[in-house]
Amino acid sequence: MSDTTEPLKLFEKKERIFPKRVWGKYRKIKWVAMVALLSIYYLAPFLRWDRGELAPDQAILIDMAAQRAYFFFIEIWPQEVYYLTGILILAAIGLFLVTSLFGRVWCGYACPQTVWTDLFVWVERIIQGDRTKRLKLYKAPWSFEKVWKLSLTHAVWLIIGLFTGGAWVFYFNDAPTLLEQIVHLDVPWSVLSWVIALTGSTYLMAGYAREQVCTYMCPYARFQSAMFDKDTLIIGYDEERGEKRGKHKKGESWEGRGHCIDCTACVQVCPMGIDIRDGLQMECIACGLCVDACNDVMHKLELPEGLIRYDTTSNQESRRKGFAATFKVLRPRSFYYATIIAVVGGTILYGLLTRSETELHVLHDRNPLFVQLSDGGIRNGYDIKILNKTHEDRVFNLVTKGLAGATIRVQGAGHLDVHALTVFADSVGHYRVFITAPKPAKKRAEITFILSDTSGRAQQFYEGIFMSGRP
Amino acid sequence: MTHENRKVDDVTGTETTGHEWDGITELDTPMPRWWLIVFYVCIIWAVGYWVVYPAWPTLSGDGERGGTVGTAGWTQYEELEEAQAEIVARRAVYQSRFDEASFDEIRSDEALYAFAIAGGKAAFGDNCATCHGTGGAGASGFPNLNDDDWLWGGSVDDIYQTIRYGIRSNSDETRFSQMPAFADMLSQDEIVKIADFIVATAAGQSVLEEGQGLYADQCSVCHGDTAKGMQDFGAPNLSDAIWFYGSSQNEIVAQIRNPKHGIMPAWEGRLSASAIRQLTIYVHSLGGGE
Numbered sequence: 237m238s239d240t241t242e243p244l245k246l247f248e249k250k251e252r253i254f255p256k257r258v259w260g261k262y263r264k265i266k267w268v269a270m271v272a273l274l275s276i277y278y279l280a281p282f283l284r285w286d287r288g289e290l291a292p293d294q295a296i297l298i299d300m301a302a303q304r305a306y307f308f309f310i311e312i313w314p315q316e317v318y319y320l321t322g323i324l325i326l327a328a329i330g331l332f333l334v335t336s337l338f339g340r341v342w343c344g345y346a347c348p349q350t351v352w353t354d355l356f357v358w359v360e361r362i363i364q365g366d367r368t369k370r371l372k373l374y375k376a377p378w379s380f381e382k383v384w385k386l387s388l389t390h391a392v393w394l395i396i397g398l399f400t401g402g403a404w405v406f407y408f409n410d411a412p413t414l415l416e417q418i419v420h421l422d423v424p425w426s427v428l429s430w431v432i433a434l435t436g437s438t439y440l441m442a443g444y445a446r447e448q449v450c451t452y453m454c455p456y457a458r459f460q461s462a463m464f465d466k467d468t469l470i471i472g473y474d475e476e477r478g479e480k481r482g483k484h485k486k487g488e489s490w491e492g493r494g495h496c497i498d499c500t501a502c503v504q505v506c507p508m509g510i511d512i513r514d515g516l517q518m519e520c521i522a523c524g525l526c527v528d529a530c531n532d533v534m535h536k537l538e539l540p541e542g543l544i545r546y547d548t549t550s551n552q553e554s555r556r557k558g559f560a561a562t563f564k565v566l567r568p569r570s571f572y573y574a575t576i577i578a579v580v581g582g583t584i585l586y587g588l589l590t591r592s593e594t595e596l597h598v599l600h601d602r603n604p605l606f607v608q609l610s611d612g613g614i615r616n617g618y619d620i621k622i623l624n625k626t627h628e629d630r631v632f633n634l635v636t637k638g639l640a641g642a643t644i645r646v647q648g649a650g651h652l653d654v655h656a657l658t659v660f661a662d663s664v665g666h667y668r669v670f671i672t673a674p675k676p677a678k679k680r681a682e683i684t685f686i687l688s689d690t691s692g693r694a695q696q697f698y699e700g701i702f703m704s705g706r707p
Numbered sequence: 708m709t710h711e712n713r714k715v716d717d718v719t720g721t722e723t724t725g726h727e728w729d730g731i732t733e734l735d736t737p738m739p740r741w742w743l744i745v746f747y748v749c750i751i752w753a754v755g756y757w758v759v760y761p762a763w764p765t766l767s768g769d770g771e772r773g774g775t776v777g778t779a780g781w782t783q784y785e786e787l788e789e790a791q792a793e794i795v796a797r798r799a800v801y802q803s804r805f806d807e808a809s810f811d812e813i814r815s816d817e818a819l820y821a822f823a824i825a826g827g828k829a830a831f832g833d834n835c836a837t838c839h840g841t842g843g844a845g846a847s848g849f850p851n852l853n854d855d856d857w858l859w860g861g862s863v864d865d866i867y868q869t870i871r872y873g874i875r876s877n878s879d880e881t882r883f884s885q886m887p888a889f890a891d892m893l894s895q896d897e898i899v900k901i902a903d904f905i906v907a908t909a910a911g912q913s914v915l916e917e918g919q920g921l922y923a924d925q926c927s928v929c930h931g932d933t934a935k936g937m938q939d940f941g942a943p944n945l946s947d948a949i950w951f952y953g954s955s956q957n958e959i960v961a962q963i964r965n966p967k968h969g970i971m972p973a974w975e976g977r978l979s980a981s982a983i984r985q986l987t988i989y990v991h992s993l994g995g996g997e
Contacts, residue, residue: 248737445741452739603842607853607994610947615853615994647992649820670994 250448252374253509255357256367256501260528269345270354278399281406287311288627290661298408304662310588313625322584326577333573335460337565339469339546343457344523349449352400352442353507359392367504393443394435401434447508451519461518465549467564471522472547473502473513476556481513484537495543501533502526502544512544522546594630595623596687596696606703614675614704620667622687624659631690632657634669639683639702642673656690671702679705806981810863813988820988827989830982834974835990843993848952848969853993856949860938861997867987871975874941878973884941889925890964897921902959905945908934909954 283295285308292299297306303314312319331342343350364370364385376382405427406414417423423431441449450457464470473496481496496513503511505526508519512526530544551561601617609615624630633655636642646654647668659665671683685698712725716734723732756762760777767773772784801822805813813819832841838849845851850858859869859882872880889898904918923932929942936944943951952962974983990996 246737247740247743249740448739448741452742601842603840604844604851604853607844607851608949609854610856610944610949612948617853617994647994649817650815668992 254367254370255507256504258505258525258529262524263528270351273351278403281411290627322580325580329573329576332463335463336569340522343521353446356393356442360389363389393439397435397438400438401431404434405430467548467550469546470516471512472552473544478543495539499533501529505529593625594696596698597621598685598698598700600701613672615670615672616702618669620669622659622665627661629660633688635686637684639673639681642671644671675704823985823988827985830986831989852990853995854949855995858941861995863991866990870983870986873973874971876973886966888965898960898963902956905959906956908946
């Protein structure tokens with residue numbers, strides 16, 4: 237420790253990072269991942285899926301107004317939102333599993349923050365040139381060149397942001413209809429505000445905040461260390477081989493020195509602005525660009541690849557001790573995570589496969605619990621809800637079983653028939669039903685409601701009660 | 708902070724806070740500057756908010772209900788009024804149709820029926836539930852409106868009439884009936900015999916002749932020869948399972964000796980014509996409507 241002489245510094249100015257262009261295996265994977273992921277994001281709302289005349293034909297749609305969510309063959313109602321919970325659990329545990337196996341590959345390749353930042357950096361490079369040119373332009377005084385280059389960059393960023401926000405709203409509206417509205421500048425205010433908000437956030441997060449999001453905002457980046465162990469894949473610098481680093485002239489012997497020529501290629505390409513040779517750091521998103529950069533240098537020096545590479549802490553340790561490298565993909569935690577995924581995924585799948593197209597709910601009146609009739613009989617009132625999740629209007633027959641002498645009638649406008657209750661497509665039928673019976677022996681008798689579809693679909697049962705005295 | 712103890716950590720190059728626990732020191736990593744800027748922007752935003760929106764309470768009670776008004780002139784009270792006006796406007800469509808429709812038309816029109824039930828239920832809770840209970844199940848002396856036994860008739864028109872003018876109310880059109888007090892006219896023994904006859908009739912047992920004779924002389928004028936009651940006079944049916952003031956011999960004797968008479972107020976003039984019509988449909992829908 238040394239004594240401080242500098243004045244107290246409570247707040248730190250963000251250091252601008254100008255990642256250098258790099259080409260190699262991992263950069264290639266990143267390009268492919270970027271194109272694939274962005275294509276899915278921008279194009280998925282335009283996928284169609286036929287659900288019949290009365291339902292929307294958009295494959296992925298969250299219809300807030302009609303309170304329905306559609307995902308290809310899956311369709312859920314608001315009360316089935318637990319499927320969404322299940323999917324979120326799957327996503328979280330899936331992330332845990334991938335992290336325990338391959339480290340922060342999500343951060344490096346698939347996270348929207350990474351993907352859009354990557355895209356923005358690409359735009360920046362196309363317009364302003366590579367790292368050195370960008371640095372120079374950044375430090376240069378204001379000039380015509382600087383103004384137009386920066387303006388163009390920001391304009392393109394905003395356009396990308398606009399598309400990002402624009403694509404988002406397509407998931408909540410019929411995409412072709414909304415697209416037409418947008419083309420004619422006839423956009424609902426609710427949609428417009430979302431587009432503006434997401435344009436702004438994309439521009440801000442991918443244009444300015446960038447690595448600050450991963451370092452300061454993202455909770456996942458922080459708690460990922462809980463999923464790390466000695467066998468987790470990380471970006472590792474081979475210290476044994478690299479040190480002692482130093483400049484190297486062509487033809488010089490490699491004896492008595494390390495393979496790292498201190499060219500700082502790995503530092504220059506890093507989108508997080510760190511030096512991987514300092515060891516694993518929490519900023520590292522494991523994107524592998526430094527690996528590409530270093531391998532490129534090693535090729536030129538005709539040295540073997542892998543001075544910086546995807547590695548594990550236990551590999552590094554065994555190498556140091558002179559043992560062969562071992563790579564343990566499957567560990568107990570991998571199995572724990574996989575088991576949770578299997579259980580949750582299986583439950584969701586079971587739920588979806590056994591999901592009923594019809595539901596019957598019977599609510600017994602609380603006040604009055606029962607009504608004494610003049611002939612000595614008893615009447616109970618019920619609110620009946622029939623959920624018709626199909627996309628066609630259906631007619632149902634409601635009968636009861638298990639109560640001697642019970643008669644059933646439905647109360648409502650016009651002449652309703654309890655044996656022909658209409659429930660419209662994709663909606664809930666609500667009926668008021670009275671059951672009258674001679675006073676049963678038990679104060680709280682059981683009664684079974686049986687709902688059958690006149691088209692002969694499976695019957696629905698509901699075990700209800702029939703009260704004839706105060707409990 | 709103990710500035711004297713602040714040191715720069717060799718590994719990270721960051722200052723420490725100066726706190727030390729058994730050789731472990733705490734790094735004082737500087738906050739990002741953009742964070743500070745966001746903080747200041749929030750403060751500026753808050754000040755702007757005070758100016759534009761109602762924010763500060765005032766001692767005088769002037770302004771928007773005792774607070775500063777704000778340059779935007781926006782208040783939640785106004786928003787509430789607008790929302791309520793919107794509901795009234797939306798309801799007006801049905802209201803005018805409802806007011807023009809007959810009871811039969813309302814009962815065969817799904818939208819009007821639902822409108823009547825919703826409005827009637829609310830009006831019932833506010834005005835009728837005090838005596839008849841929130842579910843309309845009544846209590847001793849207060850009729851149950853769910854059952855199929857009606858003192859003054861259970862058709863829509865009968866119910867409408869009852870709600871409008873009440874029973875033994877101060878309205879000129881009121882339904883009125885009064886059972887005489889038999890304590891002065893009959894002996895206790897005769898009253899008990901009539902009560903026994905009524906209990907036996909209601910239970911469907913063989914009837915006692917003596918009581919039957921007394922009943923025919925004294926009671927059948929209003930309650931009918933077969934004790935089925937008469938809705939024209941509001942005379943209860945004495946042969947069924949539903950009892951207004953209790954079904955035991957004691958309770959029946961008490962009622963014959965010195966009858967109790969309930970009063971239902973007339974609602975015409977107190978409630979709007981529409982509310983009374985909605986209440987009629989609602990009460991009729993409870994299950995006993997004829």
